[in-house]
Every structure is written in structure tokens, then in C-alpha cells.
Amino acid sequence: MPMILAETNMPSSAFPEGFAPELVVKVCEAMGVPADVCWLRTNTSVPFFISTGKANNTILLYINSSKVASADSAITTSWSAPITSYIVEKTGVTPDNVFIIFGSSDLTKIGRGGKAIK
DSSP states (O other): OOEEEEEESSOGGGSOTTHHHHHHHHHHHHHTOOGGGOEEEEEOSOOOEETTEEOOSOEEEEEEOGGGGGOOHHHHHHHHHHHHHHHHHHHOOOGGGEEEEEEOOOGGGOEETTEEOO
16 A cells, blocks of 8 residues: 655645646556555645755655565666656656655554554
């Protein structure tokens, strides 16, 4: 069950209609999991700063999935490429300003419905 946190310094109005549900589908297709088990949370208009001041338009995705535990750089690259391409195509953000952080949590460490998932 992938969980996606998407944060950006861009306003929600900068994204085309249907972007969020399509992003879920793209992430799940790339990772080979069904989209109906994926969760997405978005935060827009988040101030992002770099050492020289305010950052350019940036999108940060944190994708947490048990599939990540066994993934090497070749696998994460194969997941990142289509996700980044979709984001660039739909938003105009440059590829260098799309950051995807893959993480894996043991399902015994995630609670749902008042109990651990596993």
C-alpha cells in the first residue's frame, strides 16, 4: 500500500484538473501496484527555501511502500523516470526541481484502525 506525500511551493491553481488522481495512477503503474490501495496527501503553497533565498517551483514526493525495501538504484530510477516525466509534462516544472524520496516502513510500524497493519 504506497502512501504518497506531495509537497510543493506552487499554489493548487497551478495544477491541471485531475492532476492528483492521475499522479496516483502514474506512481502505482511505475511501481507495479494497484492504484486502489494507494493513498495521497497534498500540501500546496508550502514555502521552500534554499541557501540563496526562495526556491524555484519545486515538487517533493515522499513515497513510502514496502516494495522499496528491496529496491536498488536501478529500480528507483525506473520508478522515478515516468513519475518525473508526468509531473514535468503537466506542470512545466523542470526535472531538476522534482524530488522523489522513496522510503519503506515495516508494516508492523504503521497503525491503521487502531492496530498495526501487520
